[in-house]
Every structure is written in structure tokens, then in C-alpha cells.
Amino acid sequence: MAFVSGFCIMTIEMLGARILSPYFGGSLSVWGSIITIFMLALAMGYLIGGRLSTRSPSAVLFAIFFIGAAVFSLPVILFADLIMEPIFLAIEDPRYGSLFASIFLFFIPTSILGMISPYAVRLMVDTQQHSGHMAGLLFFISTIGSAAGTLGTSFYFVLWFEVNQIMWGAVAALIAAGCLILLIHYVQDAQPMKQARHYEKKQA
Amino acid sequence: MKRNRLRLLISGSFLSALLVSLLNFPAYGETIHEERSKYRDITVTQVRDRRCLLFNVHRGDRNQTCMMMDDRNLLVFDYTRMSFAGLLLKPDPQRILIIGLGGGSIPMTFSDLLPDAQIDVVEIDEAVVKVAREFFFFSETDNMKVTVDDGRPFIKRAGIRNQSYDYIILDAFSGDYIPEHMLTLEFLEEVKSIMSPDGVLIANTFSTSRLYDHESVTYQRVFNEFFNFKLPTSGNRIIIAQLDTLPPRGELVTEAQRIAARMEKYGVPLLDYPRRLSTRVDWDMSRRILTDQYSPGNLLNDN
Secondary structure (H helix, E strand, O other): OHHHHHHHHHHHHHHHHHHHHHHHOOOHHHHHHHHHHHHHHHHHHHHHHHHHHOOOOOHHHHHHHHHHHHHHHHHHHHOHHHHHHHHHHHOOOHHHHHHHHHHHHHHHHHHHHHHHHHHHHHHHOOOHHHHHHHHHHHHHHHHHHHHHHHHHHHHHHHHHOOHHHHHHHHHHHHHHHHHHHHHHHHHHHHHHHHHHHHHHHHHO | OHHHHHHHHHHHHHHHHHHHHHOOHHHOOEEEEEEEOOOOEEEEEEEOOEEEEEEOHHHOOOEEEEEEOOEOOOOOOHHHHHHHHHHHOOOOOOEEEEEOOOOOHHHHHHHHHOOOOEEEEEEOOHHHHHHHHHHOOOOOOOOEEEEEOOHHHHHHHHHHOOOOEEEEEEOOOOOOOOOHHHOOHHHHHHHHHOEEEEEEEEEEEEOOOOHHHHHHHHHHHHHOOOEEEEOOOOOEEEEEEEOOOOOOHHHHHHHHHHHHHHHHHHOOOHHHOHHHEEOOOOOOOOOOOOOOOOOOHHHHOOO
16 A cells, blocks of 8 residues: 555656646756655645544544545646646746646645555554564555656656546556555454354354 | 859858767867756867857767857758748748747847847756857847747747747757657647747757657647658758648749848758758658647657
8 A cells, every 4th residue: 555655646746747847848947846845745744644643543544545645636637727727827937836836736635645654654553662663664665666656657657648547547546545445444344243243152 | 153152061061060970079179168057068169160059968969059150140050051941931020939049040040130020039948048148149139039938838828918920940859858848739739829820830850760750740730731841961850830721832942042142141052942841741640649648759769
């Protein structure tokens, strides 16, 4: 799951430049805007995700992060032009234009994706002793996912697919990940219940 | 007599251009300025009277612009000369837009040729503007302005303001990085929207690599038909497009005869051009059109 979130973050980031370029060009400052907003959004996500993990962590909320990120990525596919056009008209300087466009397009989905890692650490850690180990492992997996997302998108996906097709792919992957978490959660939940019922029967 | 001299001049400059590329010019030129900008390494070299602007020398890029110090009017490269072929379709443009400054030889030639025309130049790299000013005698005038901006937003904004141009040159594609957002159908539609009814578009593009096919089908979709302008001596391909249907060759020849003399001092062999303008489809029509959704120009450029 950490792999999927890392992968999607970088896929969306790499596509970001392509989505903004028709309005704000391909100058260095456009990349600067995108990276800045992604970093800020992730920072916010880490903070909030960590906070949320302190009170009764649940797999359901964890799944909601994935599905929520997918839902909030939809405007990038469906309304990108509607969002960028007024910004393009209002702000002449492409630096600030691309900065604001990045905020409106990418801040919310990216910060939700940022909540995943710290929350996952909490779900996986049983004892304090293992917390460092688990955090390390999670960051390892999610960062490998980011590397794969960056490479895949910039080397291959843009050659094979349209921007929106790749975005739909990321959305589908996030939703699939969310559903898988829910599925595993309910199956696992059902297991002890079945066992308990079995035990009750035996007792009787 | 005159024509012979002209031909000699042209073949001479071609030979020297060839020689230069064979000898890998930068190693032999004396570097008079080096600078690392936001986008590229900029080098200015000079050998005797020939001063050249180069981008990314270490990666083996070609010269961007060269200038003969003893005859600054002379255009040294085929592709800069070829950019004036559009005059055959639109002989006296009043509003000119040039995307990509380089050493400024194209805008300066226009400014010299048509002092009353309004010339807008858009260059993304302010360091290039500075070098053009300091080393290539480029200077803005009342009629010639440079804007440091990306070409696409500039054109989009011009469209919103209902501005139009008689002569548009897209010259942002030389060098090793291709601005992919300026190869797309949507971009060309935006360009189209700022062309005056009888205006002409000149795009300096690629003659090799897979990109040639993709780009050709994209231009074809937007403009139906265009002149493909190639010279055996040049690696460049110039696309010449108009909103109207293209004029027959006879008209181009007449026009060339009328204005060739004016172009002589810049070394532009206009009389030779009409027969080089072709509408023949020599690309793979089944290639995918480049759009804002699909434009992997840099990935398509390798072979």
C-alpha cells in the first residue's frame, strides 16, 4: 500500500508539469511551483496523518485516505482547464500563476496521500521497540514506489498513454488499494468472530 | 554576374558551415564568453570574423547563430535564411512575432528590412537576451520588443487580447531539449487564432527522427496543407503554413523575382526557394497526432 501511495504521488507530480504547461509554459519556475506545493502538501499530510494515528487507529480510516485521495484527484482530470483558465487570466506572472494552479489542483490529494505513511506506521507497530524498524521499512517501500512512479511516468507512460489515461490509472490504483484494505480488514474481523462463535458452541 | 556572385557566396558559406561542423567548431573557436543560465550553457566563440553563439557545447550542440563581424547583415545559416521564405506568401508583414531569440539575427534582419513593422520577440531565457545584446549587436527599438516569457502563455494571452500577427516564426525547437507543449494540436490552434487572415506561420522543426512524422500529421490536422521546405544542405525542415489555401508555385516565383534583390544583402537566395517548397506528403500518416494529452517529443526524438 505504501508502494502504491508513493507511486501515485510521483506519477501525479510528473504529470503536473504537463498539465500546467499549456497555461504557464515549461519554464523552470513551473517545476519549482509544482515541487513546492507537493512538498508543502506532503508536510501537511504527514502532520495530520500522524495526529490522526494517535486516537484509535483504524483500517477503515486508512482505506478512506486512499479513496479520498482518488476522489480529490478527479478535478485534475475533469476540471483542469476550468481551474487553470481563471488563474491564467488573473495572474500575468507565470511563476505565481503556476503556484496557485498547483495549489488548487494538487494540494488536497497530495496532502491526503501524505497522511498514509505515518498512519501506516502506527497500524503496523505493535511495540515501541519495533517502531523505528517499521518506520524505516515503510519509508523504504513508499520511496521505492515514488522512484518507480517517477521513472515509469517520465520514461514510458507518457509515450504510451494520454495524460488523463495515466491519471485515471492512478485513481484506479488508489481506489483498488483502498478497497483491498477494507476487504482484508473485514475478512480478518470476521475470522476471530467465527472462532468466537465456534468456541461458544463448544462451551454449550 | 550578380547571381553568380550570390551563388558563390551561398555555396561558400555552405562549405564553411560544413567544414565547421566537420571540424567540431567549438574546439577550434576562441571562446570569448561563457555563461551558465537557468536553461543551458551559453558559449560565444569567435574565429577571425565569425562570431557564434552555442548552447550546451559539452553535449555537442550545434551553433545557434553565427555572425560575420565584417558583414553583419549576412545570415550565415541555412535555417535563418529559410525563415524568410514566408515573404513569398506575405511580402510586407506589419506585425511580426518571433518565438526564440537566439543571437537575434532573424529579428534584426526583419527590423532592417521592414523598419516600420512591429516586431515582438519572445525568449524564455533572459541570459540569451543579454548575450544577444552584448555580443551580437541586438538592440530593441521602438518597433522591436523582447519579452522574457515562455512562448505558449505569450501566444495564449495574445489570443485572448485579440491580437494578430502577419508573420509568426516558431524557432524554439533547436537545441537538445524540445518544448513539448509547443508541438501540440492545441498550441497550433492557439497560434492559428492570432494569425491575421493572410498571415503566415514559419516553424523551424525537425527533419530527422520519429518526431518528423508526428509533427507533420499534427500540422496537417490543423492547417490541412503546408509547404514543407527542406534544403539538401540543411538538417532543418521549415514548415510554412497559412490560413488560406496555399498559392500556386507560379505566384511564388513572381513574388521571388519581385523581392529577391532586397534580400540579397542578407544572403537569402529567395529565387532558389519556390522550387524547394513542397506539399508532397513524405511522412507516415498513421502516426499519432501530438496533443496536450499526448506529447512525448523528447522521447520521440532519439531515432
